Amino acid sequence: MNSLMDHLIILPILLPMATGAFLLMFDDRQRTAKALINVTSTFMLLVIAVFMVMQASTQGPEGAAVASYAVGNWPVPFGIVLVADRLSAMMVLLTAILGVSALMYSLARWHAAGPSFHSLFQFLLMGLCGAFLTGDVFNLFVFFEVMLAASYGLMLHGLGSARVKAGLHYIAVNLAASFLFLIGASLIYGVTGTLNMADLAAKVAMIPEADRGLLEAGAAILGLAFLLKAGMWPLGFWLPTTYAAASAPVAAVFAIMTKVGIYAVLRISTLAFGADAGASAEFGQTVLLVGGMASIAFGAIGVLASQTTARLAGYCVLVSSGTLLGAIGMGNAGVTSGALYYLVVSTLAISAFFLLVELLDRVRAEGAHVLAITLEAYGDDEEEAEEEVGVAIPGALAMLSISFGLCVLLLAGLPPLAGFLAKFSIISAMVNPDGLTEATPIGAASWWMAGLMIFSGFSALISLTRTGINTFWVTMAERPAPVRVIEMAPVILLLSLTVALTILAGPAMDYMHALADTLYASADQVSQVLATPLVVDTVAGAH
Incomplete structure (x- = not known):
């Protein structure tokens, strides 16, 4: 085990x-001192995370090794253990990355809109990182609660009755x-x-068969908690209103909070209910597939x-x-690798x-949403103004x-x-589950999933195009409010990171393929976590 990785985990x-x-x-x-400390700490977290990914992608043969950390020096499974592999890193x-971006944006004005913003922001990062690194279900609950407690304060950060009601x-x-x-x-x-989790696997x-029903009932109830957080239909009824009411930097960092539920589902389903789980193998995959497709349809509408x-x-x-849950429900490593690439890209976007x-709201006229709806319904009866030639476009508006x-x-x-590359990789793996070397019939679920993914993209194109027209052409203010550099x-x-992932799609997908292969062949990970070494006190041992 790499000693540097040992310290990076905690x-x-x-x-x-x-x-x-x-x-x-x-x-x-x-506020200035607090902002400086917050920025410094968040950038340090970014540097640590980069090193963790580098270590996780190079450690062990074929990248399958897992670094584990016994907190309190108690043996597994009795003590708390942190686990770092490709997925958690x-x-x-x-x-x-999202923390740095949201924090930079908040420094323009939002960090001063309420008390204790910077402390709540750091506790949110703590809960998120802990949820991704913990190796047992109870401490996943603990970090879940830390994350949620901080998110309650951030959700209510700022003024407005709509924010309080949604919060x-x-x-x-x-x-x-x-x-x-x-x-x-x-x-x-x-x-x-x-x-x-490793001992559970x-x-x-x-x-015993007499207890298996109780085990699966517990897993199903636990899954409900994860899927409610992930926003699966019909459990995600709360999400659009809540995220729309949050301040911009808070909503931006909340984009990864739904992924905590998806991460937990993926981690526990592949570890505890994978191919080696006996009669409980692939438990809940059909629910994930159907629920994911329903979520795509609901979200697209x-x-x-x-x-x-x-x-x-x-x-x-x-x-x-919905796309991620449906892909996980396929239970195929190729589909999951494409879904993980999609997870990163969609979260950043x-x-x-x-x-x-x-x-965008700053460049729109007052009452722009009502005006846009009115114009769509009744048209614009005003006479066309004389066309202006050579009007300069402000730099902020161009950006x-x-x-x-x-x-x-x-x-x-x-x-x-x-x-596009992410969706294409998912659909390609669904219609070629065994690769191009074998002719495998395409199941009905794959056709439905692929069709819904295409439909959701078409829906987004229509709605976003309409939004762009209404924003930049129909309801633009004569003098848009200024946009600061720290906000842009x-x-x-x-x-830029999404563009980089496009250019470096090959290495990124290689990382995702290795990650997915490790998830669906978890025996090595289980054995390595259960064999987590303890620190031996050589001085005490000598006496």
């Missing part, structure tokens, strides 16, 4: 925890999810005697029906979640779009329009950007 949790606690000692009027890096609904829904989480975890522990196949840009972005989150929503165009291509899945820079950063 740092993404300790760093934001210590920073968030330290920031509580500052008065809210010391990638999710921590994605969290850090209270958000809190109620997630408290219900936490209750389900505890019930499911308790049932699983009662049957297996463990909540360590080793014991599921040996559960919501995208078409949305009259505000913020709600449109919220429904795009549901489409992304949606986060950029949430930041862009507020900036906004280019960024919006890139978001359209990414969210609709149009070539040549990574959104995070959008450019996120979209």
Whole structure:
């Protein structure tokens, strides 16, 4: 095991925890100092995450090795264990990227809109990183609660009755999810005697048939908590309204919170209910497939029906979640590798779009949404004004329009950007599950899934095109509000990363293929986690 990796595993949790606690000692009027500390810590988290991905992609033969960390020096499965592999390292890096982008944007004005923003932001990063790195279900619940507690404060950050109303609904829904989480975890522990994911994977196949129903009931209840957070239909009813009401930087970082539920489903389903799970193998995959397809359909219809840009972005989150859940429900490593590539691309694109929503509203006239609907329904009876020739386009407006165009291509899945490559890789793996070497009949589920993915892209194209026309041509203000560089820079950063993923699609997909192969052949990971070494006190041993 790499000693550097040993320390890297714990740092993404300790760093934001210590920073968030330290920031509580500052008065809210010391915003500059708090912002500087927050920015420094978040950039350090980004650097740590980059090193984690580098280590996870190079360690061990064929990249299959897993680094584990016994917190408190207690042996597995009795103590807390943190696990870092390709998947968890990638999710921590994605969290850090979104954290840096949202924080940069918030420094323009949002960080001063309410108390304790910087501490809550760091605690949110702590919960997210902990959820991705933990190796047992109970501590997944603990980090879930840390993440949710911080998100409650951030959701209510700022003024507005709509935000408070949506925030209270958000809190109620997630408290219900936490209750389900505890019930499911308790049932699983009662049957297996463990909540360590690796130990659970080793014991599921040996559960007596008399107890298997109770085990699967616990897993189903636990899955409900995850799927409610992931936004699967019909459990995702709360998401579009909540995300639309949140402030722009908060909604941007919330884009990865739905992925926590998807990550938990993928991790537990491949570990505990994989091919080696005996009678419980592939438990729940049909639910994921059908629920994912229903979520795509619901999200696509919501995208078409949305009259505000913020709600449109919220429904795009549901489409992304549905695509990922449906792909996981296929139970195929090739489809999952494409889905993981799509996860990264769609999360970056949606986060950029949430930041862009507020900036687009600034260039629109007051009451623009009502005006756009009126014009669509009744047309414009005003006489055409004399056409102006040679009107200069402001630089900020040009950047906004280019960024919006890139978001359209990414969210609709149009070539040549990574959104198209991600959807193409998923569909290609569905229609060729065994590769091009063997002729395999294409199942009905693959046709339905592929059709819904194409339909969702077409829906996004129609709705986003309509939004672009209404924003830049129909309802633009005569004097748009200014856009600051610190607000535009995070959008450019996120979209530039999607362009980089397009150019480097080959290496990125190689990483995803190796990741998916490791997930669906988890025996090595289970054995390595269960064999996590402890630190031996040589001085005490000598006495």
